[in-house]
Amino acid sequence: MSSRTLPGLIGPETGxxxxxxLRTVAERSFFAAAERCDEAAFDALAATVPxxxxxxxxxxxxxxxxxxxCSLPDALAERLFHAFTGRDPSEAPPAWADVHDLVxxxxxxxxxxxxxxxxxxxxxTLGQPGVVRARAAAAGGGLRLRVVIDDAxxxxxxxxxxxxxxxKSGA
Amino acid sequence: MRILIADDxxxxxxxxxxxxxxTEIPVDEIxxxxxxxxxxxxxxxxxxxxxxxxxxxxxxxxxxxxRTLAASDxxxxxxxxxxxxxxxxxxxxxxxxxxxxxxxxxPFRPEVLRDVFQDVAGSNRT
Numbered sequence: 001m002s003s004r005t006l007p008g009l010i011g012p013e014t015g016x017x018x019x020x021x022l023r024t025v026a027e028r029s030f031f032a033a034a035e036r037c038d039e040a041a042f043d044a045l046a047a048t049v050p051x052x053x054x055x056x057x058x059x060x061x062x063x064x065x066x067x068x069x070c071s072l073p074d075a076l077a078e079r080l081f082h083a084f085t086g087r088d089p090s091e092a093p094p095a096w097a098d099v100h101d102l103v104x105x106x107x108x109x110x111x112x113x114x115x116x117x118x119x120x121x122x123x124x125t126l127g128q129p130g131v132v133r134a135r136a137a138a139a140g141g142g143l144r145l146r147v148v149i150d151d152a153x154x155x156x157x158x159x160x161x162x163x164x165x166x167x168k169s170g171a
Numbered sequence: 172m173r174i175l176i177a178d179d180x181x182x183x184x185x186x187x188x189x190x191x192x193x194t195e196i197p198v199d200e201i202x203x204x205x206x207x208x209x210x211x212x213x214x215x216x217x218x219x220x221x222x223x224x225x226x227x228x229x230x231x232x233x234x235x236x237x238r239t240l241a242a243s244d245x246x247x248x249x250x251x252x253x254x255x256x257x258x259x260x261x262x263x264x265x266x267x268x269x270x271x272x273x274x275x276x277x278p279f280r281p282e283v284l285r286d287v288f289q290d291v292a293g294s295n296r297t
Contacts, residue, residue: 029278084182086189098182105180108227109277112256116276121260126227128179 014143018068018156021113022147029109030083032149042146045153046137049073053100054138055107055131061115061124066160068114070107071137076152077103104129110156172292173217175202177210177224177233178254183277187223187254190284196292207231211239219249221291226255226262234262237269250291254279 019036026034037045056069072080081102082089107129115124140157147154174191176184184203191198202217204210208231210224222240226233233253240246251271255262258276266274273287 025278028280081182085185101180102182105182108180109256112227112258112277116256116258123259123261123265124257126256128229 014158015145017118018110018114018143018158019145019147021117022110022145022154022156024113025106025109026149030080030106030149032080032083034147034149034154037146037148037153039146042148042153042155045148045151046155049137049153052134052137053077053103053131054134055100055103055129056138057104057107057111057129058127059111059115059124062122064160066142066158068107068111068159069138069140069157070103070110071134071155071157072103072106072149073152074099076149076154079150079152080106100131104131172196172198172220173200173202174198174221174223175204175210175213175217175219177204177207177222177228177236179205179225179228181205183225183254186281187284190281191288193281194285194288194292196288205229207233207236207239210236214240214246214249221250221252223252223254226253226257234265234269237266237271241269250294252287252291254284 023034026032051074052071053074054069054071056067058067059065077099078094081094081099084102108126112126137155138157140159142157142159145156147156176187178184188201191201202213202219204213206228211231224233224236233255237251240249240251252273252275253266253271254275254277256277263274272291275284275287
C-alpha cells in the first residue's frame with residue numbers, strides 16, 4: 001500500500017494531540033518530562049546523536065490508516081528502559097532485543113494514547129511495532145514533532161495513507 | 172493465586188511482574204503468554220485465577236481471547252483484566268459484555284496497577 005501525506009488533514013491541532021499523548025506516556029510510564037522543542041534547538045541536539053532507534057507502528061481506525069514513528073537516541077532508550085522496568089542503571093546493560101521491545105512499546109503507547117483521544121470513541125487496531133537503527137531520525141512527509149526528554153531529542157513522524165479519510169484529531 | 176499475563180511486549184510483561192511483586196500479595200506463580208492463542212493454551216491446561224491481557228496482539232487478539240473465554244462456563248471463576256493502549260469507548264463497551272472486571276488503559280502509573288491487584292486479591296479471599 002502506498003503511503004502519501006495528506007497535509008491538509010494533519011494540522012496544528014494534530015500536533016497538539018500527539019504531543020499530549022507523548023507527554024502522558026513519558027510521565028506515567030517512564031517518569032520523564034517531555035517538552036516541545038524548536039527546529040534549531042532540536043537540530044543542535046540531534047547533531048550530537050551518533051545513532052537513533054526508530055520505532056514505527058501502523059494503525060487503522062475505521063476508514064483511516066497510517067503510521068507513526070518515534071526516533072530517539074540509543075542513550076535515551078536505555079534510560080527509558082531503566083525507568084520503565086525499575087532496573088538499577090548500575091546493573092549490566094540491557095540486551096538490545098529488550099531495548100528494541102521497549103522502544104516499540106513506547107511508540108505503541110504514544111500512538112494508542114493519541115488514537116484513544118482522537119478517534120471519536122471508535123476502536124482501532126495497531127500493528128506490531130518495527131524497530132530499526134538509523135543514522136538520522138525519521139523525517140516522514142507528514143506531521144513532524146520535535147520533542148526533548150531529559151535533554152535528549154525525540155522526533156515523532158505521523159503519516160496518513162492516501163485514499164483514506166484522515167483521523168479526526170482535534171479531540 | 173496464579174496469574175497469567177498476555178502481552179506481546181516482553182518488557183510490559185516484566186513491568187507488570189515487578190508491580191505484582193511490589194504489592195507483596197501472595198502469588199503462587201506468574202505465567203506469561205505473547206498472544207491470545209498462547210494464553211488460551213495455558214488456560215486450558217492450568218488453573219489460573221487472574222488473567223491480565225492486552226488487546227492488540229498477533230495471532231490471536233485479546234478481544235478474541237476474551238470472547239472465547241466468555242463463550243464457555245469453564246472459566247467462570249477467572250478474573251479478567253484488560254491492559255491496553257486502546258482506551259476507546261467502543262472497546263470498553265465491548266469489554267463490559269465479556270465479563271471483564273477492570274479496564275486499565277496504557278500508559279498507567281504503577282500504583283494504579285497495584286490497586287487493581289489488591290482489589291482482585293481482596294475479593295478472591297472473600
